[in-house]
Amino acid sequence: MIAPDSTTTIDLVARFPSVVTPDTRPGYSGWIVDPAHLTEVATAIRNEFSYDLLSSVTGVDYYPDKMEVVYHAYRTTGGPALVFKVQIPRHNPVVPSVTPIWKGAELQEREAWDLLGIRFEGHPDLRRIFMWEGFAGHPLRKDWKEPFYEEDVKPFKSRWPEGKHLPAEMRTPLQDNLFFPPGFDPEAFSFQDPDQAAYEALRRQHRPTDEDGIQTDVIIINMGPQHPSTHGVFRAAVMLDGETIIGLKPIVGYLHRNHEKIGERNTFLQNMPYTDRLDYFNSMSNNFGYALAVEKLMGIPVAERAEYIRVIMAELSRIQNHLVWFGMMLNDLGAMYTPALYAFEERELILDIFEATAGSRMMCNYFRFGGVARDVSEDTLRKIHDLVHDRLPRKIDEMDRLLTENEVLVSRLKGIGYLSAEDAIRTSMTGPMLRASGVPYDIRRADPYSIYDRFEFDVACHPEGDMYARYQVRMDEVRESIKIIKQALKQIPQGPIMSVKPSYQIKVPPGEAYGRVEAPKGELGFYIVSNGQPNPWRYHVRAPSLINLTSLEMMCIGEKIADFVAILGAVDIVLGELDR
Amino acid sequence: MYGKGLLKGLSVTLSRFFYTYWDDLVWFWRRITKGKRRYYSPEGIAHRSSKEARGIFTVQYPEEKLPVPEEFRYLPFLVYDEGLDGTKEIRCTSCGICAKVCPPQCIWIVRSTDPATGRPRPQPAEFYIDADICMNCGLCAEFCPFDAIKMDHDYEMASYTRTLLNLDRLLKPASYYASIRPLNAAREEEARKAKLASKAAKAEAKAA
Ligand code: SF4
Numbered sequence: 109m110i111a112p113d114s115t116t117t118i119d120l121v122a123r124f125p126s127v128v129t130p131d132t133r134p135g136y137s138g139w140i141v142d143p144a145h146l147t148e149v150a151t152a153i154r155n156e157f158s159y160d161l162l163s164s165v166t167g168v169d170y171y172p173d174k175m176e177v178v179y180h181a182y183r184t185t186g187g188p189a190l191v192f193k194v195q196i197p198r199h200n201p202v203v204p205s206v207t208p209i210w211k212g213a214e215l216q217e218r219e220a221w222d223l224l225g226i227r228f229e230g231h232p233d234l235r236r237i238f239m240w241e242g243f244a245g246h247p248l249r250k251d252w253k254e255p256f257y258e259e260d261v262k263p264f265k266s267r268w269p270e271g272k273h274l275p276a277e278m279r280t281p282l283q284d285n286l287f288f289p290p291g292f293d294p295e296a297f298s299f300q301d302p303d304q305a306a307y308e309a310l311r312r313q314h315r316p317t318d319e320d321g322i323q324t325d326v327i328i329i330n331m332g333p334q335h336p337s338t339h340g341v342f343r344a345a346v347m348l349d350g351e352t353i354i355g356l357k358p359i360v361g362y363l364h365r366n367h368e369k370i371g372e373r374n375t376f377l378q379n380m381p382y383t384d385r386l387d388y389f390n391s392m393s394n395n396f397g398y399a400l401a402v403e404k405l406m407g408i409p410v411a412e413r414a415e416y417i418r419v420i421m422a423e424l425s426r427i428q429n430h431l432v433w434f435g436m437m438l439n440d441l442g443a444m445y446t447p448a449l450y451a452f453e454e455r456e457l458i459l460d461i462f463e464a465t466a467g468s469r470m471m472c473n474y475f476r477f478g479g480v481a482r483d484v485s486e487d488t489l490r491k492i493h494d495l496v497h498d499r500l501p502r503k504i505d506e507m508d509r510l511l512t513e514n515e516v517l518v519s520r521l522k523g524i525g526y527l528s529a530e531d532a533i534r535t536s537m538t539g540p541m542l543r544a545s546g547v548p549y550d551i552r553r554a555d556p557y558s559i560y561d562r563f564e565f566d567v568a569c570h571p572e573g574d575m576y577a578r579y580q581v582r583m584d585e586v587r588e589s590i591k592i593i594k595q596a597l598k599q600i601p602q603g604p605i606m607s608v609k610p611s612y613q614i615k616v617p618p619g620e621a622y623g624r625v626e627a628p629k630g631e632l633g634f635y636i637v638s639n640g641q642p643n644p645w646r647y648h649v650r651a652p653s654l655i656n657l658t659s660l661e662m663m664c665i666g667e668k669i670a671d672f673v674a675i676l677g678a679v680d681i682v683l684g685e686l687d688r
Numbered sequence: 689m690y691g692k693g694l695l696k697g698l699s700v701t702l703s704r705f706f707y708t709y710w711d712d713l714v715w716f717w718r719r720i721t722k723g724k725r726r727y728y729s730p731e732g733i734a735h736r737s738s739k740e741a742r743g744i745f746t747v748q749y750p751e752e753k754l755p756v757p758e759e760f761r762y763l764p765f766l767v768y769d770e771g772l773d774g775t776k777e778i779r780c781t782s783c784g785i786c787a788k789v790c791p792p793q794c795i796w797i798v799r800s801t802d803p804a805t806g807r808p809r810p811q812p813a814e815f816y817i818d819a820d821i822c823m824n825c826g827l828c829a830e831f832c833p834f835d836a837i838k839m840d841h842d843y844e845m846a847s848y849t850r851t852l853l854n855l856d857r858l859l860k861p862a863s864y865y866a867s868i869r870p871l872n873a874a875r876e877e878e879a880r881k882a883k884l885a886s887k888a889a890k891a892e893a894k895a896a
């Protein structure tokens with residue numbers, strides 16, 4: 109692993125005078141780029157300064173003045189982010205798309221268009237992604253109000269001291285919450301059928317011809333949203349030539365609840381339990397990312413003992429996530445339930461630990477700003493000790509014996525769903541997907557957060573880029589996590605678990621922060637803007653499940669339709685996080 | 689050799705199959721010698737959820753139930769102390785902190801007023817928790833300054849209608865709280881006593 113080089117300072121202003129200015133707002137960092145020159149600057153950032161991984165693209169509505177698009181780019185060799193922004197007027201926000209430079213921006217730009225109404229010029233397929241075509245407005249804009257709207261921010265005044273209970277359904281959307289765009293006429297209203305739009309996009313991008321150059325006929329079929337192997341309500345429109353996939357569009361949003369809008373209504377603390385509901389397998393990692401971002405904004409340290417507890421919990425979470433992945437992957441390959449149930453046994457033991465410390469098996473709500481909610485008892489620590497020293501290594505070896513050399517598994521996984529390292533970086537893949545393409549990029553090493561720099565562990569990496577490599581990376585990662593927990597258990601000190609006094613009123617100074625963790629599914633990032641109020645002004649989640657789908661089409665093209673299920677399974681998506 | 693991996697894998701399933709029945713025999717012996725049973729007994733359940741478990745792992749709910757740890761949280765309830773003459777002394781002062789901190793805003797409190805003076809009294813007149821909306825996060829219990837609201841262990845709440853918990857359903861005695869969360873209750877009791885003692889000491893110092 110190449111050591112993160114954080115010493116080189118980049119001076120974009122010197123390279124692009126009069127186009128780039130430093131962002132000097134208090135609490136902010138990075139560069140502001142003139143939108144007219146964005147493509148030029150972004151190309152230089154990638155090619156000259158070698159920020160090859162575009163992690164996050166999102167917009168912020170600085171109501172009523174302007175819109176801003178924020179980009180976070182990283183080097184796959186490690187080091188901190190390069191943050192650059194473009195500012196545009198609210199009434200006509202148009203920005204050149206960076207998809208030609210980083211393909212990984214594709215789904216994120218669609219998201220920003222859908223939720224904030226920022227148009228990305230040059231985007232190959234700028235359709236709504238979570239909301240349906242014909243939806244009025246862009247929900248993340250500050251002046252957009254949802255049905256059942258009560259107040260801009262919580263806590264709502266109606267709850268106390270005169271809190272006469274009123275069920276949600278009594279506040280019907282047909283009362284004063286119903287809102288029509290000006291000039292709306294239901295008779296004359298029409299919009300493009302979203303299915304047709306997706307199919308058209310497919311047809312536009314793939315024109316299959318036979319060897320004589322004559323256009324051939326293709327069929328488009330839909331996998332999902334109810335197909336049992338799609339891991340939730342995920343749908344893909346697949347274009348087929350016979351049995352071979354020649355094009356694919358993921359269609360998502362069935363579980364969309366606008367987590368980010370809810371997050372902007374919530375206070376900082378209230379968001380913590382909501383993050384549990386993102387990737388509901390790994391609420392500990394979700395808590396971790398969010399806590400990091402807010403702590404960065406607040407500028408507070410984390411209690412020493414809490415740091416260790418955090419790492420132990422996050423790594424336990426990774427182990428159980430990967431275990432379930434083994435089981436579910438095998439389900440997708442047709443090995444119904446035996447591996448899955450074996451995996452669930454170990455997961456159960458880990459969830460028991462979460463339940464004893466955090467109070468809940470899956471919705472942990474365990475991290476607080478500056479520490480964790482409760483201490484871990486000696487009894488639980490001993491249980492963890494027993495697990496990582498005795499049971500888990502034994503059981504991982506058993507899983508290994510059960511699966512790794514199984515000829516059926518090998519023939520289904522080897523050489524299928526290939527993704528080259530270059531493509532993986534270009535499409536902003538992170539986590540095991542990226543490492544299975546031979547890029548040893550693990551945030552715990554590349555840009556260490558918390559106390560990961562104190563542990564000895566290897567970054568799992570396999571160069572083959574196929575599904576078998578993805579399987580092996582996860583197998584190795586489980587073993588590395590066990591290693592980390594063993595060290596953490598040895599080093600964990602006694603002491604307080606909070607660095608500040610626990611409080612429900614949290615003062616967060618104005619500014620922006622991006623906190624990211626190596627979640628089991630990839631890079632989980634939280635971009636938070638505070639304006640000094642008790643509620644975040646902008647709360648954005650960089651969801652690895654969504655962004656890792658950018659390369660799904662690449663991996664599927666040329667494969668058989670029967671392998672689609674496996675290729676999707678190997679990405680490891682969870683819809684709670686994907687749709688948000 | 690082609691098929692070696694398959695056989696290796698099958699040996700794992702076979703050994704699992706074997707241990708399920710082997711453990712039945714082991715437990716049969718324990719039952720004869722020590723009277724311990726593998727199923728429908730606390731020691732059997734504890735064994736099946738320990739690191740020693742192999743073979744059968746499942747628990748036959750609802751005949752068998754996993755014991756919940758002390759920190760387990762489900763829905764909140766309100767704690768009252770039993771007065772000497774059997775009155776319920778509600779700890780809640782209707783300060784409203786829980787209603788403010790609740791993420792889905794499912795706590796509704798009506799503060800009571802003294803009918804004589806019209807001034808607010810430190811007691812809730814009505815207290816509702818919309819259990820359908822509650823996300824079981826436990827923040828209300830964490831930040832209540834009077835130890836008045838706590839998280840319950842009772843998770844069997846399925847019903848045919850919506851569940852709105854009012855004061856009647858929410859109030860549970862402090863003894864119940866101490867029975868489900870003994871460690872927490874003891875710690876809080878100690879803290880309260882220490883606080884009272886320091887207050888008394890201060891008052892004395894003032895008087896002297
Ligand atoms: S339960 Fe506690 S926090 Fe809630 S109103 Fe009563 S005293 Fe205040």
Ligand code: SF4
Nearest residue numbers: 790822823825826828
């Ligand atoms: S547990 Fe959480 S959601 Fe439920 S009432 Fe308490 S604060 Fe509200």
